[in-house]
Amino acid sequence: MASISVFGLGYVGCVGIACLAKLGHRVIGCDVDFNKVSRIAMGLPTIVERDIDEVMMEGFKAGLISATSSAEEAVLKSEISFLCVGTPNASDGRLDTSFLVSAVRSIANAIRSKSTFHIVVIRSTVPPGTNAMVSEIIEKVSGKRDGINFTVVSNPEFLREGMAVADFLNPPLTVIGSLHRRALNKLKELYSGLGSEIVEVDPKVAEIIKFVNNSYHALKVAFGNEIGAICKKLDIDSHQVMDLFCKDTQLNISPYYFKPALPNRTRWKCLSSVLSRTATTSTSSACWNACSRLACAPWVSWVSPSRQGPMTSAIRPPYAWQKRCSARAVRSASMTAT
Numbered sequence: 486m487a488s489i490s491v492f493g494l495g496y497v498g499c500v501g502i503a504c505l506a507k508l509g510h511r512v513i514g515c516d517v518d519f520n521k522v523s524r525i526a527m528g529l530p531t532i533v534e535r536d537i538d539e540v541m542m543e544g545f546k547a548g549l550i551s552a553t554s555s556a557e558e559a560v561l562k563s564e565i566s567f568l569c570v571g572t573p574n575a576s577d578g579r580l581d582t583s584f585l586v587s588a589v590r591s592i593a594n595a596i597r598s599k600s601t602f603h604i605v606v607i608r609s610t611v612p613p614g615t616n617a618m619v620s621e622i623i624e625k626v627s628g629k630r631d632g633i634n635f636t637v638v639s640n641p642e643f644l645r646e647g648m649a650v651a652d653f654l655n656p657p658l659t660v661i662g663s664l665h666r667r668a669l670n671k672l673k674e675l676y677s678g679l680g681s682e683i684v685e686v687d688p689k690v691a692e693i694i695k696f697v698n699n700s701y702h703a704l705k706v707a708f709g710n711e712i713g714a715i716c717k718k719l720d721i722d723s724h725q726v727m728d729l730f731c732k733d734t735q736l737n738i739s740p741y742y743f744k745p746a747l748p749n750r751t752r753w754k755c756l757s758s759v760l761s762r763t764a765t766t767s768t769s770s771a772c773w774n775a776c777s778r779l780a781c782a783p784w785v786s787w788v789s790p791s792r793q794g795p796m797t798s799a800i801r802p803p804y805a806w807q808k809r810c811s812a813r814a815v816r817s818a819s820m821t822a823t
Contacts, residue, residue: 498569506544560595593626639691662691
């Protein structure tokens with residue numbers, strides 16, 4: 486059993502508290518919002534989500550869940566602190582990490598008076614380089630040394646709204662980014678109850694994979710809508726077409742072609758028929774630009790609005806959640822990755 490503090494009791498933090506307790510860990514939540522602290526302290530979730538009420542109350546009744554508004558208390562009562570603070574879009578579209586920095590400073594002040602090793606885990610969606618920034622802040626404020634008195638780990642979350650509890654407890658994989666073996670071993674032990682593959686990577690890889698995932702999901706929505714538009718013009722059942730497309734897990738839904746630095750000729754063959762030769766060209770240019778501006782996605786960097794032809798916004802995702810997901814993912818990736 487690990488002792489964990491969770492900073493930020495919103496969507497990610499609330500799900501994290503409930504599910505970490507489900508895994509048998511002792512968890513204390515911390516937030517500046519007294520109403521959220523009060524709800525967690527009573528075993529009540531701060532969000533509406535499938536299964537969250539039952540899982541939260543189960544952990545509360547087992548004596549594994551508590552909450553406080555004191556950052557010092559939360560840190561001193563734990564060996565690991567999870568940063569689940571919101572990082573909303575700033576006015577220029579980039580991620581606003583000011584709330585996260587504020588939480589980090591509070592944690593650093595508490596680490597100053599702590600004699601035992603402490604691990605800070607970043608779960609929030611953050612731009613690459615945040616891990617190093619957080620480490621520098623903690624060293625400066627606490628006077629302690631990274632790797633000796635504390636360390637910072639990047640551990641992105643991959644949760645779908647409406648399926649967050651199930652996604653936490655049954656992830657396709659768990660990504661842990663750290664430069665210190667002690668922290669990697671501790672996080673692997675923490676997540677051992679999940680039974681999923683645990684992948685150790687460089688912190689920057691762990692930070693950017695969230696943007697890559699979000700951009701690709703937005704790309705799928707745009708691609709599916711484009712195919713739907715084409716099929717509608719040709720009086721073809723688009724659902725049957727896409728069901729057939731997804732059955733091919735050897736080439737279509739597979740790692741094949743997903744390698745950077747594909748030859749230019751191969752790139753053209755892969756995408757030109759969809760982007761340049763179709764009757765409709767309503768695929769979201771923002772989606773393609775978001776991918777092309779990611780440093781890790783050079784295989785689509787050749788795409789430009791001039792090659793795509795006239796772009797429109799006539800085609801909308803078939804479901805409201807897809808529209809929100811696409812817009813949020815494209816906006817975050819395109820503005821943060823520059």
